Amino acid sequence: MYTTRRNFIKQSIGAGAMILGSAFVSRSQGVLKEKVLDKKLGIALIGLGYYSTEILAPALQETKNVYLAGIVSGAMDNEQYWLEKYNIPRRNVYNYENFDSIADNKDIDIIYVVLPNSMHKEYTIRAARAGKHVLCEKPMAVYAADCEEMIKACKDNNVRLSIGYRMQFEPHTQEVMRYGREKVFGDIKYVTASAGFINQSPKTHWKLQKAYGGGVLMDMGVYSIQGARYTIGEEPVSVTAQQYKTDPERYSEVDEIVTMQLTFPGGAIANLMTSFNVSTNMLYAAAERGWFDMNPFSSYRGIKLRTNNGPVELADINQQARQMDEVAWCIVNNLPMRVPGEEGLRDLKVVEAARKALASGKKENII
Amino acid sequence: MYTTRRNFIKQSIGAGAMILGSAFVSRSQGVLKEKVLDKKLGIALIGLGYYSTEILAPALQETKNVYLAGIVSGAMDNEQYWLEKYNIPRRNVYNYENFDSIADNKDIDIIYVVLPNSMHKEYTIRAARAGKHVLCEKPMAVYAADCEEMIKACKDNNVRLSIGYRMQFEPHTQEVMRYGREKVFGDIKYVTASAGFINQSPKTHWKLQKAYGGGVLMDMGVYSIQGARYTIGEEPVSVTAQQYKTDPERYSEVDEIVTMQLTFPGGAIANLMTSFNVSTNMLYAAAERGWFDMNPFSSYRGIKLRTNNGPVELADINQQARQMDEVAWCIVNNLPMRVPGEEGLRDLKVVEAARKALASGKKENII
Numbered sequence: 244m245y246t247t248r249r250n251f252i253k254q255s256i257g258a259g260a261m262i263l264g265s266a267f268v269s270r271s272q273g274v275l276k277e278k279v280l281d282k283k284l285g286i287a288l289i290g291l292g293y294y295s296t297e298i299l300a301p302a303l304q305e306t307k308n309v310y311l312a313g314i315v316s317g318a319m320d321n322e323q324y325w326l327e328k329y330n331i332p333r334r335n336v337y338n339y340e341n342f343d344s345i346a347d348n349k350d351i352d353i354i355y356v357v358l359p360n361s362m363h364k365e366y367t368i369r370a371a372r373a374g375k376h377v378l379c380e381k382p383m384a385v386y387a388a389d390c391e392e393m394i395k396a397c398k399d400n401n402v403r404l405s406i407g408y409r410m411q412f413e414p415h416t417q418e419v420m421r422y423g424r425e426k427v428f429g430d431i432k433y434v435t436a437s438a439g440f441i442n443q444s445p446k447t448h449w450k451l452q453k454a455y456g457g458g459v460l461m462d463m464g465v466y467s468i469q470g471a472r473y474t475i476g477e478e479p480v481s482v483t484a485q486q487y488k489t490d491p492e493r494y495s496e497v498d499e500i501v502t503m504q505l506t507f508p509g510g511a512i513a514n515l516m517t518s519f520n521v522s523t524n525m526l527y528a529a530a531e532r533g534w535f536d537m538n539p540f541s542s543y544r545g546i547k548l549r550t551n552n553g554p555v556e557l558a559d560i561n562q563q564a565r566q567m568d569e570v571a572w573c574i575v576n577n578l579p580m581r582v583p584g585e586e587g588l589r590d591l592k593v594v595e596a597a598r599k600a601l602a603s604g605k606k607e608n609i610i
Numbered sequence: 611m612y613t614t615r616r617n618f619i620k621q622s623i624g625a626g627a628m629i630l631g632s633a634f635v636s637r638s639q640g641v642l643k644e645k646v647l648d649k650k651l652g653i654a655l656i657g658l659g660y661y662s663t664e665i666l667a668p669a670l671q672e673t674k675n676v677y678l679a680g681i682v683s684g685a686m687d688n689e690q691y692w693l694e695k696y697n698i699p700r701r702n703v704y705n706y707e708n709f710d711s712i713a714d715n716k717d718i719d720i721i722y723v724v725l726p727n728s729m730h731k732e733y734t735i736r737a738a739r740a741g742k743h744v745l746c747e748k749p750m751a752v753y754a755a756d757c758e759e760m761i762k763a764c765k766d767n768n769v770r771l772s773i774g775y776r777m778q779f780e781p782h783t784q785e786v787m788r789y790g791r792e793k794v795f796g797d798i799k800y801v802t803a804s805a806g807f808i809n810q811s812p813k814t815h816w817k818l819q820k821a822y823g824g825g826v827l828m829d830m831g832v833y834s835i836q837g838a839r840y841t842i843g844e845e846p847v848s849v850t851a852q853q854y855k856t857d858p859e860r861y862s863e864v865d866e867i868v869t870m871q872l873t874f875p876g877g878a879i880a881n882l883m884t885s886f887n888v889s890t891n892m893l894y895a896a897a898e899r900g901w902f903d904m905n906p907f908s909s910y911r912g913i914k915l916r917t918n919n920g921p922v923e924l925a926d927i928n929q930q931a932r933q934m935d936e937v938a939w940c941i942v943n944n945l946p947m948r949v950p951g952e953e954g955l956r957d958l959k960v961v962e963a964a965r966k967a968l969a970s971g972k973k974e975n976i977i
Contacts, residue, residue, distance in 0.1 A: 432888035433888050435881070435894075437800060437802065437894075437896065439800075485850050487873060500879065502881050504852050504869050506854060514881055514882075516802065518799070518800065521799035521896045523799075525903075527802075527905075529804065529889065534890065538894075538901070538903075605971060
């Protein structure tokens with residue numbers, strides 16, 4: 244059984260840096276406290292591509308509640324690099340064949356699934372069956388039904404599940420969520436968001452292949468969907484969608500550019516765009532009594548927020564480190580996850596309806 | 611015959627305040643000069659509603675090349691207010707019955723048509739036949755074919771025609787046009803723009819009536835269409851469109867909220883929104899090597915521009931005064947109009963295709 248102690252953390256620049264209302268960082272007697280476990284949980288990364296190599300592993304050098312305990316290494320991965328750089332003991336290195344025997348390894352508490360989208364389901368379920376908690380990258384899976392299976396597998400095996408959306412841990416994003424929740428500017432009436440980058444990967448990359456759950460809607464579109472959902476604070480009920488290809492040969496299997504219009508129960512509309520053809524990352528909201536925007540809104544660092552009253556400057560944190568620390572805290576203390584599997588499922592339901600709308604050319608209900 | 615003289619004008623705050631590359635304000639020997647006519651042209655306003663009363667008549671107190679010489683007054687207009695406030699001689703006051711006799715009035719050089727949309731065509735053509743130059747409010751007319759008739763009538767009667775879009779005269783907007791034209795950030799790949807206000811007029815107001823060419827697409831949507839066109843610097847080739855009604859009874863005759871997606875020959879996409887349900891006025895563009903946005907982008911004053919490099923602060927001018935002065939200058943000197951009838955026609959072609967797309971639910975070509 245894990246116990247907790249409380250450490251003071253330095254206040255970042257500006258009072259706004261304090262993340263209030265968080266399950267993880269709380270204010271007690273006027274002093275900001277960060278919840279730190281007595282003993283770090285061990286995390287194993289499966290899928291050692293760019294995100295694990297350049298983002299997660301470095302973030303795990305900053306975490307207080309988790310540490311990089313192991314890896315699951317494939318034929319194409321540079322196992323030696325990981326062993327040396329992060330002092331990972333050989334006993335904590337698995338491959339795709341012996342992965343299930345990770346069940347016997349007491350060093351590993353959490354498996355972080357960073358594989359291509361089509362593999363999220365299988366490895367989340369196998370990790371759950373091995374008795375390990377799961378952090379699974381976004382988008383949660385290729386189909387909503389997959390998400391439901393993953394949620395069930397974790398429940399059945401009594402392990403916790405969280406999806407690797409980072410924005411919910413980011414201070415400016417939390418402030419935007421507060422605007423919607425507390426109606427600081429009145430009801431949100433309109434959101435537009437765009438998320439894209441210039442994809443220069445070879446056509447053989449999994450993000451350009453249908454079999455791996457590739458395509459821009461899955462890769463970047465989910466950020467704009469998430470953005471609309473957390474800004475408006477409601478679940479969308481219908482979607483229309485359009486797609487465009489500037490290079491139909493390259494994007495023969497998957498979508499290159501998609502626009503989507505979501506409607507919400509309260510009458511709000513979200514007009515979204517996602518692209519493999521341009522670098523863009525912005526979210527704008529118009530409300531009854533004002534507006535606000537974030538540019539960028541879903542980048543790893545440097546989120547910028549302004550409202551019609553001026554800029555809002557909060558702390559620029561390591562989102563991945565914050566997320567992994569809070570996930571560990573919630574596991575140990577049996578607290579609700581900030582981004583549970585159900586959150587990934589909701590996005591997939593929108594994605595599925597959007598796919599249907601792309602095919603039918605019609606407005607489709609989100610079930 | 612009019613002749614010209616040149617006056618120095620005060621440089622507004624910041625070097626950026628100089629409107630270079632303009633047909634109207636030119637740089638000569640390093641000194642900024644404004645082109646001012648020896649004799650002001652006389653303008654008559656027809657349609658004495660909010661825009662004439664609160665915006666155009668006050669602007670005409672600042673103009674150097676035109677003055678408020680006359681009015682065309684309807685049964686509901688407060689003729690006495692106009693006569694007293696602006697010292698308009700009785701001989702320059704017309705009504706809708708004797709309007710055509712304005713042909714004999716040497717005081718009136720230009721008729722500014724500020725009537726409900728459905729009346730633009732008739733009064734532009736009657737003004738042209740009376741031998742008067744025409745400034746016609748946006749949107750130019752209800753149908754593209756109307757615009758073509760208006761252009762022809764002005765040509766046949768040897769008078770000039772300009773449409774009352776103001777943005778082309780606004781320094782920040784001109785800078786944005788330069789970004790597109792000179793590819794300052796490379797090719798523009800994506801534009802999103804929204805233009806809306808909370809319409810609180812009674813249902814009897816012409817903007818809520820189909821017979822008058824009402825509806826939000828006509829009233830505010832044309833700003834977002836114009837914005838996409840002048841930012842991308844190309845003419846759109848296809849459109850998909852969606853509409854939403856939060857109050858179907860109030861908006862039984864006309865559109866309340868519309869979203870539109872335009873495609874451009876070079877592969878750029880514009881994702882637009884216009885609404886009678888929320889106050890919003892923003893335009894964002896993502897290009898190959900950066901982004902920029904304007905918020906607001908089509909307001910009468912206070913346009914704000916920023917790029918990924920920071921804010922761009924230019925002069926905040928009286929757009930209506932600048933436009934009317936330049937129109938007069940171009941009439942006298944037989945120079946091309948910055949916003950000719952053809953510009954209004956192009957927007958109506960997009961509007962017509964958007965109406966078709968709203969009805970069909972399909973992508974429609976813009977012919």
